[in-house]
Amino acid sequence: MSERRDITLNINGTDYTATVEPRRTLVDVIRDDCGQTGTHIGCEHGVCGACTVLIDDEPMRSCLMFAVQADGRRIRTVEGLAEGEKLHPMQEAFMQHHALQCGFCTPGFLMLAIGVLEKKPNLSDEEIVDVLSSNLCRCTGYENIIKAVRAAAAVMRA
Amino acid sequence: MTAKPREWIGVSVTRVEDRPLVTGQGRFAGDVAFPHQLYMRIVRSPYAHGELKGVDTTAARAVKGVIAIWTAADIADLPPIDFREGPNEKLAPFRQPVLAKSVVRYAGEPVAAVFATDPYIAEDAADLVELDIEEIAAVVDATLPAADFAHGLTTEATICKQGYGDVAQAFKQAAHIIEMDLSVGRHSGVPLETRGAIGRYDAARDVLELHGAAKVPHKNRESLARMLNRSTGGVHLYEGHVGGGFGVRGEIYPEDILVLVAAMRLRRPVKWLEDRREHMIAANHSRQQHHHIRAAVDKDGCLLGIDDDFFHDQGAYIRTHGTRVADTACGILPGPYRLPHFRVAAHFRLTNKTPAATYRSPGRYETNFVRERLLDKVAKQLGLSRVEVRRRNLIAPAEMPYERPLVALGDEVVLDSGRYEELLDKALAGFQWDQLEANVKKRRAAGEIVGLGLAMYVEKSGLGPVDGARVNVHTSGEVEVITGGASVGQGFETVIAQVAAQTLGVDYRSVRVVHGRTDRIEYGIGAHATRATVMTANATMVAAEKVRAKALDMAAQLFQADAGDLTIVDGVVLRTDGSGATIDLGQLAHHLRPVSSTRGDREPGLASDGWFTTDHMTYPYGAQLALVKLDPGTGGVTIEKMLIAFDIGRAINPMLVRGQLVGGFAQGLGGALFEEFQYDERGQPLSVTLADYLVPTAHEMPSVDVMILEDAPSTCNPLGIKGAGEGGVAAVGAVIASAVDDALGGEGLITQIPIRPQMIKAILDKRKA
Numbered sequence: 034m035s036e037r038r039d040i041t042l043n044i045n046g047t048d049y050t051a052t053v054e055p056r057r058t059l060v061d062v063i064r065d066d067c068g069q070t071g072t073h074i075g076c077e078h079g080v081c082g083a084c085t086v087l088i089d090d091e092p093m094r095s096c097l098m099f100a101v102q103a104d105g106r107r108i109r110t111v112e113g114l115a116e117g118e119k120l121h122p123m124q125e126a127f128m129q130h131h132a133l134q135c136g137f138c139t140p141g142f143l144m145l146a147i148g149v150l151e152k153k154p155n156l157s158d159e160e161i162v163d164v165l166s167s168n169l170c171r172c173t174g175y176e177n178i179i180k181a182v183r184a185a186a187a188v189m190r191a
Numbered sequence: 192m193t194a195k196p197r198e199w200i201g202v203s204v205t206r207v208e209d210r211p212l213v214t215g216q217g218r219f220a221g222d223v224a225f226p227h228q229l230y231m232r233i234v235r236s237p238y239a240h241g242e243l244k245g246v247d248t249t250a251a252r253a254v255k256g257v258i259a260i261w262t263a264a265d266i267a268d269l270p271p272i273d274f275r276e277g278p279n280e281k282l283a284p285f286r287q288p289v290l291a292k293s294v295v296r297y298a299g300e301p302v303a304a305v306f307a308t309d310p311y312i313a314e315d316a317a318d319l320v321e322l323d324i325e326e327i328a329a330v331v332d333a334t335l336p337a338a339d340f341a342h343g344l345t346t347e348a349t350i351c352k353q354g355y356g357d358v359a360q361a362f363k364q365a366a367h368i369i370e371m372d373l374s375v376g377r378h379s380g381v382p383l384e385t386r387g388a389i390g391r392y393d394a395a396r397d398v399l400e401l402h403g404a405a406k407v408p409h410k411n412r413e414s415l416a417r418m419l420n421r422s423t424g425g426v427h428l429y430e431g432h433v434g435g436g437f438g439v440r441g442e443i444y445p446e447d448i449l450v451l452v453a454a455m456r457l458r459r460p461v462k463w464l465e466d467r468r469e470h471m472i473a474a475n476h477s478r479q480q481h482h483h484i485r486a487a488v489d490k491d492g493c494l495l496g497i498d499d500d501f502f503h504d505q506g507a508y509i510r511t512h513g514t515r516v517a518d519t520a521c522g523i524l525p526g527p528y529r530l531p532h533f534r535v536a537a538h539f540r541l542t543n544k545t546p547a548a549t550y551r552s553p554g555r556y557e558t559n560f561v562r563e564r565l566l567d568k569v570a571k572q573l574g575l576s577r578v579e580v581r582r583r584n585l586i587a588p589a590e591m592p593y594e595r596p597l598v599a600l601g602d603e604v605v606l607d608s609g610r611y612e613e614l615l616d617k618a619l620a621g622f623q624w625d626q627l628e629a630n631v632k633k634r635r636a637a638g639e640i641v642g643l644g645l646a647m648y649v650e651k652s653g654l655g656p657v658d659g660a661r662v663n664v665h666t667s668g669e670v671e672v673i674t675g676g677a678s679v680g681q682g683f684e685t686v687i688a689q690v691a692a693q694t695l696g697v698d699y700r701s702v703r704v705v706h707g708r709t710d711r712i713e714y715g716i717g718a719h720a721t722r723a724t725v726m727t728a729n730a731t732m733v734a735a736e737k738v739r740a741k742a743l744d745m746a747a748q749l750f751q752a753d754a755g756d757l758t759i760v761d762g763v764v765l766r767t768d769g770s771g772a773t774i775d776l777g778q779l780a781h782h783l784r785p786v787s788s789t790r791g792d793r794e795p796g797l798a799s800d801g802w803f804t805t806d807h808m809t810y811p812y813g814a815q816l817a818l819v820k821l822d823p824g825t826g827g828v829t830i831e832k833m834l835i836a837f838d839i840g841r842a843i844n845p846m847l848v849r850g851q852l853v854g855g856f857a858q859g860l861g862g863a864l865f866e867e868f869q870y871d872e873r874g875q876p877l878s879v880t881l882a883d884y885l886v887p888t889a890h891e892m893p894s895v896d897v898m899i900l901e902d903a904p905s906t907c908n909p910l911g912i913k914g915a916g917e918g919g920v921a922a923v924g925a926v927i928a929s930a931v932d933d934a935l936g937g938e939g940l941i942t943q944i945p946i947r948p949q950m951i952k953a954i955l956d957k958r959k960a
C-alpha cells in the first residue's frame with residue numbers, strides 16, 4: 034500500500050501523533066490510533082451522522098474524511114464536552130429528556146447540535162428540526178432529541 | 192414522625208444508563224479490543240443463486256498480514272446453524288451453513304473468511320479472493336409455484352396451519368363475503384450500530400468468550416456450546432452496550448461462529464465488525480408476506496369466519512427462529528375481535544434473498560395491517576362506519592380471560608385482560624375523531640386530499656415460562672441485581688433498579704443491575720418478545736422481597752423488636768413510627784457475613800435468588816389513529832395528527848414507556864411509507880445503503896400523542912405489567928394505510944405497504960384523467 038504519513042491531530046486539546054496510510058479514514062484514526070472511541074461508525078457513507086465531530090468548530094462526518102486531511106486541525110469529540118464531572122448542558126438535556134435509548138447515535142447528535150448552536154444560538158424550532166434531520170436515530174423517534182436540543186439551546190444562550 | 196419509603200414504581204425517573212453514553216464512555220462491540228487481536232473479513236457471494244465451483248485464495252494469501260483464509264472445507268466439521276428452540280428434522284435441510292459449500296443462495300452469503308493483522312489488510316485480501324460461481328436463475332417471488340430447493344425438496348419448506356371451528360360452514364352462512372389480496376414489504380430493524388463479534392479463547396482458563404453478544408446470551412451459549420462441541424461451562428458470552436436490537440441483533444449468525452472457531456484455532460482474539468452494506472444484505476430481514484384473505488360476516492357486520500392463505504418470504508435459509516414469525520402471524524391474526532371460525536395457512540417459502548426472521552412486533556405488524564384493512568373493507572361494503580364495525584366485533588371485558596385455540600410463540604393464546612371498547616372510546620375522544628371527521632368533509636369540499644385512519648390491535652408480551660434474578664446487598668450498602676436479562680437500549684437497568692429499589696426500600700440510583708453475562712448467572716431469558724420487564728422485573732421483585740425480609744429479620748434481632756414494626760427507607764432500617772435506633776443495609780450485610788457471630792442460623796449473605804414463573808403470555812392492546820394529507824403533485828403523505836392509545840397494565844416508568852411507543856412508531860412509519868429491501872429479477876439487492884433504504888429522519892416524524900392506559904392490569908404477574916416494547920410499531924402500517932385509503936375515497940385501493948408516493952400519485956393521476 035502507499036507510503037505512510039506522519040500526522041498530528043489535536044483532539045479535545047491534546048495532540049496525538051500517528052503514522053497512517055493516506056486512505057485511512059479520520060474516524061478510524063480517532064478511534065483506533067487515538068483511542069477516543071466515543072465517536073461511532075454507523076454507515077461509513079456519510080448518511081447516518083453517528084461519526085459527527087467538530088473540526089475547527091464545524092460539524093463534519095469523520096467517516097467521509099481521510100485522517101491526513103485533518104492533519105494539524107482542531108478536532109472536538111464527545112469526550113471533550115464535559116469539564117471534569119460537570120456535563121455540557123446538551124449532555125444534561127439529553128439525560129433529562131430521555132433523548133437516548135441505545136445511545137449509539139448520541140455522540141453524533143450531541144456534536145451536531147452543539148456545533149450548530151455555538152454558531153447560531155437563536156435557531157428557531159423549525160431550523161432545529163432541519164439541523165437534526167441530518168443525523169439518524171433508530172430508537173427514539175427524534176421527539177425527545179428535539180426537546181432536549183431546544184432545552185439545551187436555551188441554557189447555552191443564558 | 193412516621194418513616195415513609197419512597198415510591199419508585201410508576202415514576203418517570205431519569206435513566207441510570209445514560210451517563211457513560213452521553214460522555215463517550217460506552218462500550219459497544221467496536222470498542223472492544225484485546226491485545227494481538229486479528230481482524231476477520233467475510234467474502235460474500237455476489238450472486239443470488241449459483242453453483243459454487245471453486246474459491247481461489249492464492250493472491251489473497253500473498254498479501255502481507257494475512258494469517259489465514261478459510262472456505263467451507265476448512266470448517267467441514269461444523270454443523271449448519273441450528274434452531275434456538277432445538278432440533279427440527281423437517282426444517283433441518285434448510286439451515287444455513289457457516290460458509291457456503293457447493294451452492295450460494297443469496298447475494299451476501301458468506302463464502303470465505305479472511306483473517307489478518309489489520310482490518311484494512313483483511314478487506315484488501317478479501318477483494319483478491321476469486322469466486323468461481325455459475326449463476327442459476329433466482330427465485331425472488333414467494334407467491335409463484337414452488338421451485339426445487341435441493342434434491343427431493345421444494346422451496347415450500349413447510350405450511351404452518353392453524354384454525355378452529357368450521358370455516359366452510361361460516362362462509363355458507365355469511366350475508367357478505369369480503370376478500371382482499373394484501374402485501375407487506377421486506378423491512379428490518381436496521382439498528383444504528385451494525386453487528387460485531389469478538390471471539391477470544393483463554394487457554395489459561397479453557398474458556399471461549401464471545402463479546403458483542405446481545406438479546407439472548409444464555410440461549411446462545413447453549414446453542415454455541417452444542418455446535419462447537421464444548422461444555423457450556425467453557426463458553427461465556429458478554430454483552431456490552433448494544434446499539435439497537437429490534438430483533439435482528441443477537442441471533443447466532445455465521446460470523447459469530449467463525450470468530451469463535453478462529454480464536455480457538457489461531458490462538459489469537461478475532462474481531463469482526465460488519466460494515467453497513469454487509470448489514471443490509473447479511474443481517475436478518477423480516478416482514479415480507481402476501482396474504483389472500485377472506486372474511487365471512489353476517490348482515491350486521493359481525494365476523495363469522497376468516498380464511499387466510501399467505502406466502503411468507505423467508506429468504507435463502509431458515510435461521511435460528513425456525514418458522515416462528517409465520518406461526519405467530521397465524522396465532523395473533525384475529526387481534527382483539529371475536530372470531531367464531533378461523534383457518535389460516537402460511538406457505539413458508541424459500542427465496543434467493545437475505546434470510547428473514549424477527550423484527551420488532553414480528554407477525555403482528557403484518558397481520559394488523561392485513562386484518563385492519565379487511566375490517567375497513569367490511570365497513571365499506573356494509574355501509575357502516577369503520578368505528579362501528581370494530582365495536583360490533585371487539586371482545587368484551589366480561590369475556591376475559593379469552594381463550595382462543597391458537598398458538599403464538601409456542602404458547603396457547605389466552606387474552607388475559609382487556610377493556611377494548613373503553614380504550615377505543617378514550618382514543619376517539621382524545622383524538623377528537625368526530626370533530627375531525629366533520630372537518631375532513633369540509634376540507635375535501637375545498638379540494639384537499641385528507642383522510643382519517645384507525646387501527647386496533649392486541650400485542651403480546653412476557654413470554655415465559657420462567658426467569659430468575661439474584662439480589663445481593665454488599666457490605667458497602669450497594670445493591671446488586673444480577674439478572675439473565677439483556678439490554679438493547681430500552682432502559683432495562685433503570686426499570687429493574689426501580690422495582691428492586693421500591694421493594695427493598697433504597698434509592699434506585701444505588702442499584703447496580705447486571706445483565707447479558709453468562710458468567711454471573713446460570714440462567715437467563717434475555718431481551719426479546721417484550722419479555723424483559725414482565726419476566727425479569729417480577730423475578731427481581733421476588734428476590735428483593737426475600738432480601739427485604741431477611742434484612743428486617745436480622746435488624747429485628749439487633750433491635751430486639753418485631754420485624755413487623757420495621758421498615759426500610761433509603762437503605763436504612765428503622766421503626767415505622769420513626770423512633771429508636773437505625774441500621775443501614777450495608778451494616779446488616781456485615782452482620783450476615785459467613786463469619787459473623789450475630790448471623791445465627793441464617794444463611795450467609797444479605798442476598799437471595801428469586802424466580803418468577805408464568806403460565807401464559809400477557810396481552811397489552813391499543814388503538815392507533817391518524818389524520819393524513821396527500822400531496823397530489825408528489826404523492827407524498829403528511830401525517831397531520833397521530834395518536835397511540837396503549838394499555839400496558841402498569842407502567843414502571845411512564846417516560847420510558849412513552850419512549851418505546853414513540854420510537855416504535857418511527858420504525859413502523861418507515862415500514863408504512865419509506866423502507867423496503869428491494870431486489871431486481873436476478874435477486875440482486877437494490878437497498879444496500881442508508882441512502883436507498885430510507886429510515887425516517889426528524890423531518891418525516893410527526894408529533895405523536897400518546898395515551899398510556901392502565902385500565903387492565905395483567906392477571907399473569909404480581910406487578911400487573913404488560914410490556915411496551917412493541918406496542919408503538921405494531922399497528923402503524925395498518926393505521927397509515929387506513930388513513931391514506933380514506934383520503935383516496937376509502938375504496939380499499941391501498942393493499943400494500945410501504946405506500947410509495949408513486950402509488951398514490953398514480954391513483955390520483957388516473958382519477959384526474
